[in-house]
Amino acid sequence: MYKISNGLTLPEVGIGTFKLTEKIGESAAEDLIFNLLLKNQNQLTLIDTASLYENEDLVGRAVSRALKKNIPRENILLETKIPHAISSYKSAMEEFYKSLEKLQVDYVDILLIHWPVARFHEADYKFSNREVWRAMERLYKEGKVKAIGVCNFLPRHLENIFEVAEIPPMINQLEVHFWYQETATVKF
Numbered sequence: 146m147y148k149i150s151n152g153l154t155l156p157e158v159g160i161g162t163f164k165l166t167e168k169i170g171e172s173a174a175e176d177l178i179f180n181l182l183l184k185n186q187n188q189l190t191l192i193d194t195a196s197l198y199e200n201e202d203l204v205g206r207a208v209s210r211a212l213k214k215n216i217p218r219e220n221i222l223l224e225t226k227i228p229h230a231i232s233s234y235k236s237a238m239e240e241f242y243k244s245l246e247k248l249q250v251d252y253v254d255i256l257l258i259h260w261p262v263a264r265f266h267e268a269d270y271k272f273s274n275r276e277v278w279r280a281m282e283r284l285y286k287e288g289k290v291k292a293i294g295v296c297n298f299l300p301r302h303l304e305n306i307f308e309v310a311e312i313p314p315m316i317n318q319l320e321v322h323f324w325y326q327e328t329a330t331v332k333f
Contacts, residue, residue, distance in 0.1 A: 149315045153255075155189075156191050159224070160192045162174070162194045163195075165177075175203040178192060179211055183214060195225055196244055208249065208250065223250060225256060226257045227256065227259060229258065232273035237276065237277040241256065255292045255294065257293070257295055258294075259296050259297075261297060274306060278293075282310070292316060293314065298317050299329075
């Protein structure tokens with residue numbers, strides 16, 4: 146188990162849902178998530194999804210089924226992401242509430258900006274990220290999110306957020322493995 150800066154506890158391993166339906170289909174993916182939640186009902190289980198994965202609705206159905214089996218909501222950590230193409234405060238808020246509806250919950254545990262720079266927006270990504278971050282801070286303050294952070298941000302992307310953040314990112318979800326070692330970013 147890990148504790149992040151605001152005290153939220155995270156398990157060492159989470160359930161990733163990227164391309165899950167391509168491999169096993171939507172119904173089987175929902176059943177898989179439900180059965181994993183059922184099997185792990187007495188421990189913390191992290192489920193990582195995103196609007197861009199186009200599977201928040203099936204994750205929501207699986208979580209709803211688990212809650213009906215009296216699995217405590219506190220044992221289910223839901224993580225979703227604001228797509229990198231979202232560029233304004235208003236659109237970030239709208240996107241979050243769409244995700245909340247699909248996930249069939251009152252709050253998410255972790256909300257991240259999915260990627261630091263949207264394609265063809267290299268010139269204005271700094272402003273966009275700051276606007277989305279402002280929305281995420283509000284959601285955190287309102288209790289709609291338990292932790293906020295980013296995905297795949299390099300130090301220069303993080304510094305842009307640090308310049309304006311009232312609440313600094315609590316998580317930077319990175320791809321790290323034997324063949325891809327984000328050493329400089331991890332050190333930062």
